[in-house]
Amino acid sequence: MKHVRITALSLAMLAVSLPMREPLAQHSGHGHHHPTPSQPGTPAATSASTTDWADGEVRRIDREQGRITLRHGEIRSLDMPPMTMVFQVANPSMLESLAPGDRIRFKVVADGTRYRITALEKQ
Template sequence: MKFLKTVLILVALFAGAAHAQSTMNHGSGAMPMGEAKKDAAAPEASMADGEVRKVDKEAKKITLKHGEIKNLDMPGMTMVFQVKDPAILDKVKAGDKVRFTAEKAGGAIVVTDIQPAK
């Protein structure tokens, strides 16, 4: 009887350890199935919709009427943004519908990428 209890305890311990090991990542860099697909779409998902109201190449700024910017937890509004690379201002003109990415940098919100809306 004592032997049977010992065997049952060992089986329970090994089953618990095996379950814990199968659910942990152990720093291997492996992702559960489905997360790789989610990360691949992340750049597109972080883009916001907007309409160019004004392009100021001298000041390196753009005025956008935009929808929600999810990564900044910002509701839709019209505002002036700095741009990370002034060359992106050559891609757009007032009235263009765009998708853009913005992030906080140095106390300002900066447009880091802008593409024509599809």
């Protein structure tokens, strides 16, 4: 009888803890900028009409993939703090005149789950 109670208690604890598994997994990146889609500043919550110019420094360029790595300042329209990250560009020709170390101003919009640079100017 004691064995049946322990098994029943174990199953009850498992049933209660399984629904908590997913929220805990999503929260495991605490301290990093990984917003959820319902938060301001996420791709799903930001529209192209609210973009502002942001400043950045080119770190790497991948012309084949149309991507650029920038160390950027705050991007207010996305509620994003300064950091270094990779962006897709709207048109790979935007990368032709750039080199690592160049300072730029750029506009970025949310594109699904990614961020895409729609305009940039070399400074």
